[in-house]
Amino acid sequence: MKNIFVALALLLATSGVTAFSLTASAQDITVGSKKFTESVILGEILKFAVSGDGVAANHRRDLGGTRVLWSALLKGDIDIYPEYTGTIRQELLKGTDTHTLPLLRAALAKQGIRMSAPLGFNNTYAIGVKKETAARYGLTKISDLRRYAEFSLGFSNEFLDRGDGWPSLQTTYRLPQRDVRGLDHDLAYRGLESGAIDGIDVYTTDAEIAYYDLFLLEDDQRHFPTYDAVILYRADLADRAPKAVASLTRLEGTIDEVRMSAMNGAVKLDKRAEAVIAAEFVISRLQISATAIEIGFAARLWKSTRDHLVLVLISLGAAILFAVPLGILAAGHARLGQLILGIVGIVQTIPSLALFVFMIPLLGIGGPPAIVALFLYSLLPIVRNTHAGLRGIDPGILESAAAIGLEPRASLRIVELPLAMRSIMAGIKTSAVINVGTATLGALIGAGGYGQPILTGIRLDNTALILEGAIPAAILALAVQGMFELAERAVVPRGLRLKSVG
Amino acid sequence: MFNLSDISKSFGRLRAVAPTDLHISAGRTTVLIGPSGCGKSTLLRLMNGLIAPDTGRITFDGEDVTAATAPSLRRRMGYVIQQGGLFPHLTTRQNITLMARHTGWAAADIETRLQSLTDLTRFPRDALARYPAELSGGQRQRVSLMRALMLDPDALLLDEPLGALDPMVRYELQTELAEIFRTLGKTVVLVTHDLFEAAHFSKDIVLLRDGAVEQRTSMQMLLAEPASPFVEKFVGAQRGLTQAPEL
Numbered sequence: 156m157k158n159i160f161v162a163l164a165l166l167l168a169t170s171g172v173t174a175f176s177l178t179a180s181a182q183d184i185t186v187g188s189k190k191f192t193e194s195v196i197l198g199e200i201l202k203f204a205v206s207g208d209g210v211a212a213n214h215r216r217d218l219g220g221t222r223v224l225w226s227a228l229l230k231g232d233i234d235i236y237p238e239y240t241g242t243i244r245q246e247l248l249k250g251t252d253t254h255t256l257p258l259l260r261a262a263l264a265k266q267g268i269r270m271s272a273p274l275g276f277n278n279t280y281a282i283g284v285k286k287e288t289a290a291r292y293g294l295t296k297i298s299d300l301r302r303y304a305e306f307s308l309g310f311s312n313e314f315l316d317r318g319d320g321w322p323s324l325q326t327t328y329r330l331p332q333r334d335v336r337g338l339d340h341d342l343a344y345r346g347l348e349s350g351a352i353d354g355i356d357v358y359t360t361d362a363e364i365a366y367y368d369l370f371l372l373e374d375d376q377r378h379f380p381t382y383d384a385v386i387l388y389r390a391d392l393a394d395r396a397p398k399a400v401a402s403l404t405r406l407e408g409t410i411d412e413v414r415m416s417a418m419n420g421a422v423k424l425d426k427r428a429e430a431v432i433a434a435e436f437v438i439s440r441l442q443i444s445a446t447a448i449e450i451g452f453a454a455r456l457w458k459s460t461r462d463h464l465v466l467v468l469i470s471l472g473a474a475i476l477f478a479v480p481l482g483i484l485a486a487g488h489a490r491l492g493q494l495i496l497g498i499v500g501i502v503q504t505i506p507s508l509a510l511f512v513f514m515i516p517l518l519g520i521g522g523p524p525a526i527v528a529l530f531l532y533s534l535l536p537i538v539r540n541t542h543a544g545l546r547g548i549d550p551g552i553l554e555s556a557a558a559i560g561l562e563p564r565a566s567l568r569i570v571e572l573p574l575a576m577r578s579i580m581a582g583i584k585t586s587a588v589i590n591v592g593t594a595t596l597g598a599l600i601g602a603g604g605y606g607q608p609i610l611t612g613i614r615l616d617n618t619a620l621i622l623e624g625a626i627p628a629a630i631l632a633l634a635v636q637g638m639f640e641l642a643e644r645a646v647v648p649r650g651l652r653l654k655s656v657g
Numbered sequence: 658m659f660n661l662s663d664i665s666k667s668f669g670r671l672r673a674v675a676p677t678d679l680h681i682s683a684g685r686t687t688v689l690i691g692p693s694g695c696g697k698s699t700l701l702r703l704m705n706g707l708i709a710p711d712t713g714r715i716t717f718d719g720e721d722v723t724a725a726t727a728p729s730l731r732r733r734m735g736y737v738i739q740q741g742g743l744f745p746h747l748t749t750r751q752n753i754t755l756m757a758r759h760t761g762w763a764a765a766d767i768e769t770r771l772q773s774l775t776d777l778t779r780f781p782r783d784a785l786a787r788y789p790a791e792l793s794g795g796q797r798q799r800v801s802l803m804r805a806l807m808l809d810p811d812a813l814l815l816d817e818p819l820g821a822l823d824p825m826v827r828y829e830l831q832t833e834l835a836e837i838f839r840t841l842g843k844t845v846v847l848v849t850h851d852l853f854e855a856a857h858f859s860k861d862i863v864l865l866r867d868g869a870v871e872q873r874t875s876m877q878m879l880l881a882e883p884a885s886p887f888v889e890k891f892v893g894a895q896r897g898l899t900q901a902p903e904l
Contacts, residue, residue: 555742558705558814559756559804560732569755573746648746650788 183211184392184399187224187233187520190217190599190610191340192422192429193278193360193415197237199433201386203445204406205235205399212399216429217610218520219508219599220313221246226515227601229266233520234389235403239278239382243270245319267390272407273383276360276415280314280379281371282324283357285347289370296373297328300354304331309352311340319380320356327378341614360412362420384410402441409440423615452623455608460627462603465522466594467635470529471587478534478586479579482541483567492542499535507532507593511600525597525604532593533586540582544575573648580643584636591632595624605631658683658812658844659704664713665868666699673699674868676712683811686838686845688855691865692891697848700865701814704846705734718811732756735805739817741797743789743804750785753803760808774803777837795826802837812844819854831857852876852895864888 184205188198195216206212215233218224225247227233243263244253253259263270282297289295292303300306314320315337324330338346343355344363357364357371364371386403393400418436421427430447437443450458481499485492507528514524548571556566572579598606605624612620659681666674674696681687681704689697702708703715706727715722717730743752753774757767775782778799789797798818805813818834819827835858838845849855855862856876863873872884883889 549740551738551740551742552744554702554707555736555738556744557707557728558731558736558738558742560728560808561756561759562728565759569759570744570746574744650744650746650748650790 184213184235184396185233186212186214187218187227187236187601188214188216189221189224189236190219190614191358192362192614193358193419194237195429195614196418196422196433197274197384199429199447200406200436201235201237201403203433203437203443204402204441205396210396210399215520215601217598217607217614218601219511222512223515223520223600226512227520228268228387228389230516230519231389232515232601234392236387237274237384238387239384240273241279241319241380241382242317243385243387244380246317249318263387264390268387269390269393271386271388271403273385274406275384275408275410276412277381277383278358278360278412278415279382280319281357281359281374282354283347283364283369283371284354286368286370288353289372294370294372296375297324297330297378298375299372300330300332301328303353304333306332306353307334307336307351308332308354309336309338309343309346310356311343312337314356319378324378327376339613341616345616360415360419362416362423365416366420366424384415402443405441410436426615426617456623456627459603459605459607459624460631462522462597462607463591463594463605463628463631466525466529466597466602466604467587467590467631470526470594471533471583471590473526474530474533474537474586474590475583477530478537478582479541481534482538482579482582483545483572485538485542486545496539496542499538502531503535505531507596508599511596515600520601522597522602524600525594525602529590529594529597533590536585536589537579537582540578540585541575544578544582545571547578548574574651577643577647577651580639580647584639584643587635587639588632591628591635595628658718659846660716661700661703662714664700664703664710664715666696666703666708666710672868674703674710677869679863679870681844681846682861683844684842685861686847686859687861687863688859689846689848689863689865690850690852690855691871692850695865696868697850697865698816699868701816701846701848705731705736705814732760732808733810733812735802735808735810735813737798737801737805737813737815737818739820741789741801741821743797743800745789747788748785749787749789749792749800752789752800753785753807755804755807757807770807770809771803774806777806777840778803779833793826794822795830798822798830802834806841810843812846813838813841815845815847817848817850820849834858852879852892864891 186198186201186205188194198214198216202212202214218227221242224233224236224238228236240259243259248259248262251262253262260270282300284294293299310321321335343352344367346352347355347369348367357369359371363369386406388400388403418432421432422429428447428449430449434445434447437445481495485495510528510531511524514527518524518527552570552574553566556570561569594604595606595609597604598610605628607624608620609624612618612624659679661677661679663676663678664674665672665676679700689700691697699708703710704717704722706722706724709724717734720726720730722730744755747755750771753771754767757770775785780796780799780803784792784796789800792800802818819830822830831854838858847858860875861873862876862879864871864879866887872879872888879888879892883892
């Protein structure tokens, strides 16, 4: 027993050191981008632009949504990211008067954030349908949808929640559709193509519009605001890296809709790397030298594996060290036990992205918030099984332990924990498998791991890339389970694995 | 050896022991007997402090049995329960020697003591490596007895020690246990619901009813001079089932 805890503590200590060395990089400027292709391309362009003058920059790509980026920017975990004026007005500064650019700048400045001039394109929302659908039902504008209540609509999850998204669109146009579901933006195109849904939200610079030959319904009531692409950056960047800020201003007005749509298409349809497209752009437009560094399969897999293992080992190890004593406490005190089980149960029901976003102001983005979230999610099975294992011990055995003169602590150590060990190990195994799976979501807040290729793969419709994350994640889950089964043999006493003869 | 004065104990609204005085003499066997729910097991568990009385005072060898003193006093009282209460994750040897190891006995002393216990209970040495699940019911009770005797306690408390055994094994072990108790000359308190088993072990029989002592005497006197219609009924009911050989 003791040995296991010592080994766990050592494991924790070493993986903790590894995690620290991963996060404590010496980069000067960190660029962020959202998990859609245009944002990643712009992120790469920004990275090249600011790192041109001897300033080092790294790029945390594919982060899980506006809130994650904004919180990380305010926290200082990222310095720059591409955003859209409509999103800033509707989402980030909702309730503040920002209807002119100077007002918008002033409101941002209050939070220590600056905004570049528009990059040159407006990427607004539109509702897209297949050309056949538009022709068959005579659809030309959004208000035409009012006639087709039975249409099923698929919207990106962010669009479903946004102030300028579905709720207000429905109100503005008095739309009757009830079958409205949330799905990943990149999957929505495939759903539309397959006929599973009739209409989706699109970004007007999406390359898929041309690729799938979609028809965009006219926004006849002018519901959608303009979404001019801009660069948001921390005000302190001007002091820390004035040259970088100067480089950013050189990007203003250089990208129009056609160019952006072409770059999106080059990545999404021609399957070229974002970095290569971004490098081509900065070389030809800004006359900056840039080299896209292609990371090989083995190096990528190794990095994902290392990141994933760090997430799993630290969070699971800490969960074991914390949850087993918590389960013991719960088993010993009935009322407190109900409270403890209730609380860890509630923690389990918090959606992971919500938990991530909640923790960014405290822990920033990257490994630490992901580890805390995974730690919290790993508690319930271990606490519950420890509690159940201890409470399930034959009262006669407990009474015997006390009757022969074992003190409560000795009884726990010598008798009760060994007898509960099988149940405790089952809880740990459950937690481990859940942990390995949930850790893939860590990529949404820049924690890396196998979720990274999965996210990118979904975004680029690249099955090979999805499998590059999914297969190792499945193998790791099996390996972890197998490892704990071996450990179970070591810690579950032999006497408990025998069938009674009597 | 045990002195219980004005002891009472209730579990919720259920009164298990009415205000009762009980004195257990040293060096002999006393049997607590009575129908289910008469409080005989509760009395036994009060004696070794597994439960605390609501009122009254319990002393063991002159020392108060309290929550604070119980763990150390219990090492001077062996305890055997109906199912044996053996620890399934420990071998027979580990079960028996657990407390000796826990209290820091020398290995040689443990071996010597173990040898004398297996001799006393006629337990096969090669079965010491087995786990409780690999033992027969009778063997398990022998192991439980050896574990209770390991620290050479002053008293031995047994709660229906033969209750879970089949009749053949039970009869054989009754004879053996009675012999062992005579050899040891320790203070023994044994709980049973079986009058003939009680007679087998002792002439000091305490008959309990609703948590109070109804009559305390020998088997012969219980038969000859029952103190109440209840005693007469209790004795009569058991007498109808079988005839004790020595009566």
